[in-house]
Amino acid sequence: MTLIYDYIVRVHLVFCSYYQFCRQHDGNDELMPTDDKGNLVYSNTSYLETWKALEKAVDDGLVKAIGLSNFNSRQIDDVIRNGRIxxxxxxxxxxxxxxxxxxxxxxxxxxxxxxxxxxxxxxxxxxxxxxxxxxxxxxxxxxxxxxxxxxxxxxxxxxxxxxxxxxxxxxxxxxxxxxxxxxxxxxxxxxxxxxxxxxxxxxxxxxxxxxxxxxxxxxxxxxxxxxxxxxx
Structure with missing residues (x-):
């Protein structure tokens, strides 16, 4: 939950246009991580947890507005029901x-x-x-x-x-x-x-x-x- 929030604070982000969380990140620079069989490794990060971190960034005045990209209607409703913003x-x-x-x-x-x-x-x-x-x-x-x-x-x-x-x-x-x-x-x-x-x-x-x-x-x-x- 704190990864995106800490990132915004650390780099003093003025405009964060897109934060991707669908890929697994292991602290290296590999853009498309794969397992030992060559299959893509996906992140199991909850987008609701990510949304909570973004809401905290709004509360603390770090960002003015937050949104979504490539979400379907069910996922959008999920964010609306479980989020505050x-x-x-x-x-x-x-x-x-x-x-x-x-x-x-x-x-x-x-x-x-x-x-x-x-x-x-x-x-x-x-x-x-x-x-x-x-x-x-x-x-x-x-x-x-x-x-x-x-x-x-x-x-x-x-x-x-x-x-x-x-x-x-x-x-x-x-x-x-x-x-x-x-x-x-x-x-x-x-x-x-x-x-x-x-x-x-x-x-x-x-x-x-x-x-x-x-x-x-x-x-x-x-x-x-x-x-x-x-x-x-």
């Missing part, structure tokens, strides 16, 4: 191929802000495969973008904003960064919003898979707190 935000993957309609509704009904990461499908991520769909090149999305004289990326950002979702597009290109900000001079029609939402296929770009008997399945599904086994 409600999560301020949930950060999850959201884009037209993974619209997260039910999870977004669940959070917004509880006044939890939803932040969308990888809104463009993270096409430059290291584990991308040649056979996966390229979101920014979706023909229907390009048609809508052409109608508004915008890029497909700008249309996605606008679609998320109009759903009251905070969006954090990543780019190291100055021109694209400026383009990503230029989304306040148009509004998508209700019909176009619905069309984009219809692209949903529950497809996760930010997940690791393995092949078992010729089929793709989540690599980390045996992890104690694996969040993607629930409907939302």
């Amino acid at each position: 409600k999560p301020s935000v949930l950060q999850v993957e959201v884009h037209p191929y993974l619209s997260q309609e039910k999870l977004v509704k669940f959070c917004q009904e509880r006044d939890i802000v939803v932040t969308a990461y990888s809104p463009f499908g993270s096409p430059d991520r290291p584990w991308a495969t040649p056979d996966e769909p390229i979101l920014l090149e979706d023909p229907q999305l390009l048609d809508i973008a052409k109608k508004y004289k915008k890029s497909s990326a700008q249309v996605i950002i606008r679609w998320l904003i109009q759903r009251n979702i905070v969006v954090v597009p990543k780019s190291a290109n100055p021109a694209r960064i400026r383009e990503n900000f230029n989304v306040w001079d148009f509004t998508l029609s209700e019909d176009d919003m619905a069309v984009i939402s219809s692209f949903n296929r529950d497809y996760r770009f930010i997940a690791f898979y393995k092949t078992v008997n010729g089929k793709q399945e989540f690599r980390d599904k045996e992890a104690p707190n694996f969040p993607f086994a629930e409907e939302f």
Whole structure:
């Protein structure tokens, strides 16, 4: 419970954007620890204990707001029921191929802000495969973008904003960064919003898979707190 609290105090953290506790940490720098058989070793840390430490950090004025990432609805309810401070935000993957309609509704009904990461499908991520769909090149999305004289990326950002979702597009290109900000001079029609939402296929770009008997399945599904086994 005290690990994250002590870390914040020790390094005088001004902004802690993400603290990962799903992997086992043995005090070394190994990012993906494995056992003697090569299997990933997962942490058995309770997220409720971690949440209590974060609440103490709020009480002591070390942080202003605390939230969650990649939690499902059951886990969020678990935190709300057992904690004193409600999560301020949930950060999850959201884009037209993974619209997260039910999870977004669940959070917004509880006044939890939803932040969308990888809104463009993270096409430059290291584990991308040649056979996966390229979101920014979706023909229907390009048609809508052409109608508004915008890029497909700008249309996605606008679609998320109009759903009251905070969006954090990543780019190291100055021109694209400026383009990503230029989304306040148009509004998508209700019909176009619905069309984009219809692209949903529950497809996760930010997940690791393995092949078992010729089929793709989540690599980390045996992890104690694996969040993607629930409907939302």
